Amino acid sequence: MAMSLAFHIIFACIGMVMPWLMTVAHFRWLRTGDASYYRLTKAWSKGVAIFFVTGAVSGTVLSFEMGLLWPGFMEHAGPIFGMPFSLEGTAFFVEAIALGLYLYGWKRMQRWVHWGTGVVVGISGVASGVLVVAANGWMNSPSGFVFDEVTGTYGQVDPVAALFNDAWLHQSLHMTLAAFVATGFAVAGIHAWLLLKGRNRAFHLKAARIALVFAAVAALLQPLSGHQAADRVAELQPTKLAAMEAHYETGPADMIIGGIPNDATESVDYAIRLPGMLSWLIHFDTEAEVAGLDQVAPADRPNVPVVHFAYQIMIGLGMFLAALSVGFFVLNRSKTPALARRWYLKALVLAAPMGFLAVEAGWTVTEVGRQPWIIYGYMRTADAVTAMPGIQYSFYAFTALYLVLSLLVTLLMVRQIRMVPVLYDPAPVSLQPA
Amino acid sequence: MIYFVIFCLFASLTLYVLFAGADFGAGILELLTPRSRRSYVASLTTRAIGPVWEANHVWLILVIVILFTGFPSLHTLLANHLHLPILFLLLGIIVRGTAFVFRHYDAVKDGLQRHYRNAFVYSSMLTPLCLGVIAGAGIRGIDIPENPDFHAAYLAPWLNGFSFFVGLFTVSICGYLAAVFIMGEEKSPAERKRYARQATGLLLAMVGSGGLVFATAYREDLAFWGAFTGNAGSIGMVGLATLSVPLMRHWLRQDRYLLARLAAGGQVSLILLAVYTALFPHFVLGGHPASDLLTAAAPDKTINMLGGALIVGLSIIGPSIAYLMWVFKGQKESPDAS
Numbered sequence A: 001m002a003m004s005l006a007f008h009i010i011f012a013c014i015g016m017v018m019p020w021l022m023t024v025a026h027f028r029w030l031r032t033g034d035a036s037y038y039r040l041t042k043a044w045s046k047g048v049a050i051f052f053v054t055g056a057v058s059g060t061v062l063s064f065e066m067g068l069l070w071p072g073f074m075e076h077a078g079p080i081f082g083m084p085f086s087l088e089g090t091a092f093f094v095e096a097i098a099l100g101l102y103l104y105g106w107k108r109m110q111r112w113v114h115w116g117t118g119v120v121v122g123i124s125g126v127a128s129g130v131l132v133v134a135a136n137g138w139m140n141s142p143s144g145f146v147f148d149e150v151t152g153t154y155g156q157v158d159p160v161a162a163l164f165n166d167a168w169l170h171q172s173l174h175m176t177l178a179a180f181v182a183t184g185f186a187v188a189g190i191h192a193w194l195l196l197k198g199r200n201r202a203f204h205l206k207a208a209r210i211a212l213v214f215a216a217v218a219a220l221l222q223p224l225s226g227h228q229a230a231d232r233v234a235e236l237q238p239t240k241l242a243a244m245e246a247h248y249e250t251g252p253a254d255m256i257i258g259g260i261p262n263d264a265t266e267s268v269d270y271a272i273r274l275p276g277m278l279s280w281l282i283h284f285d286t287e288a289e290v291a292g293l294d295q296v297a298p299a300d301r302p303n304v305p306v307v308h309f310a311y312q313i314m315i316g317l318g319m320f321l322a323a324l325s326v327g328f329f330v331l332n333r334s335k336t337p338a339l340a341r342r343w344y345l346k347a348l349v350l351a352a353p354m355g356f357l358a359v360e361a362g363w364t365v366t367e368v369g370r371q372p373w374i375i376y377g378y379m380r381t382a383d384a385v386t387a388m389p390g391i392q393y394s395f396y397a398f399t400a401l402y403l404v405l406s407l408l409v410t411l412l413m414v415r416q417i418r419m420v421p422v423l424y425d426p427a428p429v430s431l432q433p434a
Numbered sequence B: 001m002i003y004f005v006i007f008c009l010f011a012s013l014t015l016y017v018l019f020a021g022a023d024f025g026a027g028i029l030e031l032l033t034p035r036s037r038r039s040y041v042a043s044l045t046t047r048a049i050g051p052v053w054e055a056n057h058v059w060l061i062l063v064i065v066i067l068f069t070g071f072p073s074l075h076t077l078l079a080n081h082l083h084l085p086i087l088f089l090l091l092g093i094i095v096r097g098t099a100f101v102f103r104h105y106d107a108v109k110d111g112l113q114r115h116y117r118n119a120f121v122y123s124s125m126l127t128p129l130c131l132g133v134i135a136g137a138g139i140r141g142i143d144i145p146e147n148p149d150f151h152a153a154y155l156a157p158w159l160n161g162f163s164f165f166v167g168l169f170t171v172s173i174c175g176y177l178a179a180v181f182i183m184g185e186e187k188s189p190a191e192r193k194r195y196a197r198q199a200t201g202l203l204l205a206m207v208g209s210g211g212l213v214f215a216t217a218y219r220e221d222l223a224f225w226g227a228f229t230g231n232a233g234s235i236g237m238v239g240l241a242t243l244s245v246p247l248m249r250h251w252l253r254q255d256r257y258l259l260a261r262l263a264a265g266g267q268v269s270l271i272l273l274a275v276y277t278a279l280f281p282h283f284v285l286g287g288h289p290a291s292d293l294l295t296a297a298a299p300d301k302t303i304n305m306l307g308g309a310l311i312v313g314l315s316i317i318g319p320s321i322a323y324l325m326w327v328f329k330g331q332k333e334s335p336d337a338s
Ligand code: HDD
Pocket: A133, A140, A167, A170, A171, A172, A174, A175, A177, A178, A179, A181, A182, A222, A223, A225, A226, A227, A229, A230, A231, A233, A314, A315, A317, A318, A319, A321, A355, A356, A358, A359, A360, A361, A362, A363, A364, A365, A366
């Protein structure tokens, strides 16, 4: 499950963001009539189509997988948090129709209407993401039902309250920004690499610039939104926050950078400590008390080292990307803009996978940090698994499948990018806006 | 509201069989085509079924979402006991979708194309087969003895002749739908004739495998036999479905493809409707309380929200589809797709 989600999330991010890049390129083409914007739009719309199919297929599998692997969870959770999934279906459908119009509608629609269908693709992609993350937020901070301790049943179900649970806003916001950061830097990185190789400058410069503007704005907002997320987690899931920060003992909290959490001694080895910083970040008071892992029995704690490392990785990458973004805006005010400097292009190539790594790390924080609960405070993961014997083979099968699929898609992308110069370098035909 | 939700459940299932069925069928036809004609058929297939066809899975997803939101215990019953065929179905969907993308979009055309093709055609066959086996298992009835062993709980419900015949029936339906659908896209009369022959062959396969389904139901004295033959509505609908065949052929002969497609689609829908009518209010047969849609339903509030969400969804999607049709209707210019 985690494996398929980790795979799907990459497609989801691209599915949310690529249409926006595409529509901006398209907008530029309609405005300027510059043929390289036209080719860029075409190249990106092809990418959107590929990722759309893969996203749809991996999403179809996910919707089944939840029932196949976690029937106990779905039986209770389905009626409560099924709403966002039915709405996501709608959003996806709209996306499919709009994409159909967009891909096959060149020359068939008034050109701004045609452009508008591209915008609809982008909007419905983001809507899908927000809705599903709201469902995940419900697992983190369940609401919209009354749990009967005696019978173990979930009564007085209110799906609307479940959709607008306490975690939906900060998670959706952070995730949407993350999608722009990750996809934007990945696209910018690919085009930066082609620029370094001296290929078709006009084309790749425009591509990198569009992608980078999105990515840089999002990357600057991301730490703010992350900080707000941490605040909310401190309130809603103190154990998760304690695991993120490897904060074992309740009391004033240091900020811990790096280090190896040691569950046996309940301390963190080799860490840099900023005294009182965590208390200050959350309560604006270095002496304020922050709940530690000692509030719950060891059996009820998540895997602290995993959560802590993943959290550090996300923040580290986030800070690096934010710095690159500052660099982009500052350098652009100087005589030589950022994209004209080789070292900056090299940094972009380096940054290409970072956004996605941060996304995966962030999900690890959220998901592993919630363990041992699948519905925080109500249902344990172990109680949700299907009773079928040999179920591990199903898990292995899905995992193997997704590994193969990831390899194949990477291969396809590599082959695709290799062909870019052949397909999109200036052709002798002159192109005019229709 | 509960009846509206149930209506949506059956309607999405039917739409899935019709649209995804034609999509799978295109692969099946390619498999049935002699080697020499294959690359031609493949390019026609690609033209007729663009990447957007993958969106048809949304109907299946809708079925799943309605099941787990509205009928959670039924969903659990199916997910548990039909775990394996569902797994194979998913495998088929993944392989098919991926192979299609690769075949269509791989910028480098080389020896790999052959592997894409094989993966595409065989998974086009496997996927509806699994779908049919799952449906067959439900129609046959999911009855789990107490303290079942692995075989009784996870294999017996679907690993039997009846389910397999329903699987074959489903495969023939898909091929048939695709043949009638693609004929409208075909320009050359000779090719069109070939598709007409394939359609007839697959229609015969439908009748044959359908016959096997009923023969098995009768011989094994399945609950389905009684439910079906005892239901005048079901029998009437199958009768109507049979009547639509000559109609379809008539329109085909007159080159009125839209009408012919409608007739073929109507025929398949009527057959499905006949089955739903025979089963209702059960979704699957068998003694399990969860198999009855009315008792398995989630609390009212959830059903109402689900119904509301479906109405909102439909009222957005309906006009969009209408617009899509309007934009593409009757425009002969070759699509500038990429
Ligand atoms: C490009 C990706 C990216 C970047 C740069 C960051 N994050 Fe993040 N973070 C994610 C991508 C992400 C995510 C999309 O993977 C998560 C997982 C669940 C979610 O809603 O967003 C997430 C979750 C997440 C959570 C847990 C939320 C919860 O469980 O409810 C916290 C506290 C933070 N992040 C904090 C931060 C901070 C302080 C950052 C500072 C730079 C940061 N993130 C950068």
